Amino acid sequence: MSVWDWEFTFADVLPQLLQVIHVTIGATIGAFAFALVGGLILALGRRSQKKWISWPTYGFIEFVRTTPPLVQLYFIFFVFPDLFGVALPAIVAGILGLGIHYSTYLSEVYRAGIESVPQGQWEAATALNFSPVQKWKSIILPQAIRPVVPVMGNYLIVLFKETPLLAAISVGELLGTAQSIGSSTFRYLEPITLVGLFFLLMSYPASLMIKRLELRLDLNRK
Amino acid sequence: MVETQDANALTAYNIQDKDPIVKYREIKKAFGDTEVLKGIDFDLYPGERVAIIGPSGSGKTTMARLLMTLEKPTSGTIEVDGRYLWHKEVKGQLVPADEKHLHEVRGDIGMVFQHFNLFPHMTILKNCTEAPVKALGLSKKEAEERAKEMLDKVGMLEKAKDYPASLSGGQQQRVAIARALVMRPKVMLFDEPTSALDPETVGEVLQVIKDIAKQGDMAMMLITHEMSFAHEVADRICFFDEGIIQEQGPPSQVFTQPKTERLQEFLKRFHMNGSS
Numbered sequence: 001m002s003v004w005d006w007e008f009t010f011a012d013v014l015p016q017l018l019q020v021i022h023v024t025i026g027a028t029i030g031a032f033a034f035a036l037v038g039g040l041i042l043a044l045g046r047r048s049q050k051k052w053i054s055w056p057t058y059g060f061i062e063f064v065r066t067t068p069p070l071v072q073l074y075f076i077f078f079v080f081p082d083l084f085g086v087a088l089p090a091i092v093a094g095i096l097g098l099g100i101h102y103s104t105y106l107s108e109v110y111r112a113g114i115e116s117v118p119q120g121q122w123e124a125a126t127a128l129n130f131s132p133v134q135k136w137k138s139i140i141l142p143q144a145i146r147p148v149v150p151v152m153g154n155y156l157i158v159l160f161k162e163t164p165l166l167a168a169i170s171v172g173e174l175l176g177t178a179q180s181i182g183s184s185t186f187r188y189l190e191p192i193t194l195v196g197l198f199f200l201l202m203s204y205p206a207s208l209m210i211k212r213l214e215l216r217l218d219l220n221r222k
Numbered sequence: 223m224v225e226t227q228d229a230n231a232l233t234a235y236n237i238q239d240k241d242p243i244v245k246y247r248e249i250k251k252a253f254g255d256t257e258v259l260k261g262i263d264f265d266l267y268p269g270e271r272v273a274i275i276g277p278s279g280s281g282k283t284t285m286a287r288l289l290m291t292l293e294k295p296t297s298g299t300i301e302v303d304g305r306y307l308w309h310k311e312v313k314g315q316l317v318p319a320d321e322k323h324l325h326e327v328r329g330d331i332g333m334v335f336q337h338f339n340l341f342p343h344m345t346i347l348k349n350c351t352e353a354p355v356k357a358l359g360l361s362k363k364e365a366e367e368r369a370k371e372m373l374d375k376v377g378m379l380e381k382a383k384d385y386p387a388s389l390s391g392g393q394q395q396r397v398a399i400a401r402a403l404v405m406r407p408k409v410m411l412f413d414e415p416t417s418a419l420d421p422e423t424v425g426e427v428l429q430v431i432k433d434i435a436k437q438g439d440m441a442m443m444l445i446t447h448e449m450s451f452a453h454e455v456a457d458r459i460c461f462f463d464e465g466i467i468q469e470q471g472p473p474s475q476v477f478t479q480p481k482t483e484r485l486q487e488f489l490k491r492f493h494m495n496g497s498s
Contacts, residue, residue: 123292124339128353128405129328132321138352142343 009190013181017174017194024173025202027094028160034099035159036152039106043114044136046107064104070165073097077169094166102159109151113144146217153210157203164195174198241304243268243330243408243441244289249298251284258284260465262298266409269439273452273473276462277488282445285462286411289443290333291324302327303408329357332407336414338394340386340401346373347382350401358405365404372400376430392423396430403434409441410434416448424448431455449492453477461485 045057064072076097081087088096117140125135145152167176178191242265251259258281266272274282287293289300291307299316300307307327309316319327341349350369354360360368373379376396386394395415402410412431416424428451435442435455446452452459452473459476461469461484469482480486 118339120335120337120339121341123290124335124341126292126328127290127331127333127335127402129325129357130353131325131357134356138356139341143341146343 003189005187005190008185008187009194012185013178013191013194016177016181017191017198020172020174020177021198023091023171024160024163024198027091027098027163027166027171027173028156030095031098031102031163032156032159034095035102035106035155038099038103039110042103042107043110046111047114061104061107064101069098069101069162070168072101073165073169090166090169090171093169094163094171097169098159098162098165102155105155106152109148109155110144112151113146113148114140116147117143149217150210150214153207153213156210157206160203160206161199240268242266242301243303245299245301246285246288247299247301249285249288249300250296251281251288251293252296258465259288259295262465262467264460264467266441266443268408268441270458271435271442271444271456272458272460273444273446273456274460274462275446275449275452275488276468280462281465282462283413286333286413286443286445289409290331290411291328302330329405330408331411332402332405332409333411333413334395334399334402334415336418338386338391338398338418340394340398342386345383345385346378346389346397349386349397350404353401354404368404369400372403373397375403375433376400377426390423391419392426395419395423395427399427399430399434407440409443412442412444412446414445414447416446449477449489461488463488 042057042061045053046061048054048057073094076088077090077093080093121139121143122135125139130138163173164175166173167179170176174195175192178195179188181191182188244264244266246262246264249259249262249264250257258279260281262281262285264285274285276282284293288295289302289307295308299309305327306316306319307324308319310319310323311317340346341352344352347366347369350373351362351365354365354368355362358365370379370382373382376399378393378396378400381389381393381397386397389397399415415431416427419427428448431444432451432455434440442455444452444456456473458470459473460467461476461480461482463484469476469480469485476485477489480489
């Protein structure tokens, strides 16, 4: 028996992995979309003048950031049903768990972006009598987000590479599927290698796209 | 005190017949332990152009920033067109204003900044239409008409589609002036509008401000170090030092017969530097 079995690769492993690739991608997109919104809310909450908003927000961010995402996933998937009587489908629990975890990372990214907007921009917005909401929407956020898009993109890739965690709560994503192929055929080499290749093939073009986006968003380029 | 100030505010336009559009009363402002304004009483009349001069750190910029609601006074009141700016009247009592109240009163005031503060992510035209659409509720078409008229006035209409980064400092400041004018404020504040400019572009910006001063009945508060410009444009000169108004009056009087020693010293420095 040769070390690498091509027939096994193409006839068994590849078709099975292709069937679940959408789970990995879907979980990534879902969790990242959640984190983009959640991160912004947390960043704004932390900046709030009202202490009863900013303090709990700060506490929440620190708590989530400093505990392992796997523990959080277990908590949402296994403990929620006991606590609240709701059993979430594994994929929903997975998106929620990773989404919340990455919200706290992205909130820091938003914060850095917001702090990079010069004071003069706030003052000009006040002088032109924008309401607080309009100020954020038209003036501050568009300038705050531009410089941090590459950082956000990197978090997207890191999040994508962390989706195998979802195997631990029985989401049938790439790594979990590869592992079950391995355990039923006693061949791990091909499935695990292919999973690695998949991640490489997805991550690398994604990072190139982020580079291009970064250039397009640069205001000093003109 | 107030009476004598008013008497000084003689201008060519019989401005005294009208009520002041802006009234500062016993305004104090401290940053921490540093008192920047130590009790200011000041009236600005509709259509009047007042130049505020004085050494750096004398509180003149703070004076404008309080009116633009960028800083909050420590004590005292400011009225704009008969309404309190930093206070609301509730059952005959003055209570601190909320954002909604500030939003209403602030609409009468416009400001041009030392560092222009154009929005770098918007074209020149968008810089001038965003606030009229969002804050005044004009239609996009109306806002663009107004914006183009003002950009034309400051000689920047050709650059309407460009982004701020591609303009010189003087050009950016002209756009900033147009952007403020589009809002049609009753009072316009200029906070050292040429201090951050290259010497060769100072002239074009001053010319634009002079042109604006000639037309319309907008009151103007000009904080400036350009003495000859102040002399030419202003109806009244206000000399600030140590957080109070030391002396004020028509330019002919203030520049040729300064009464206080401080002002004499201040003006001497300018003549020596050849800046005026």
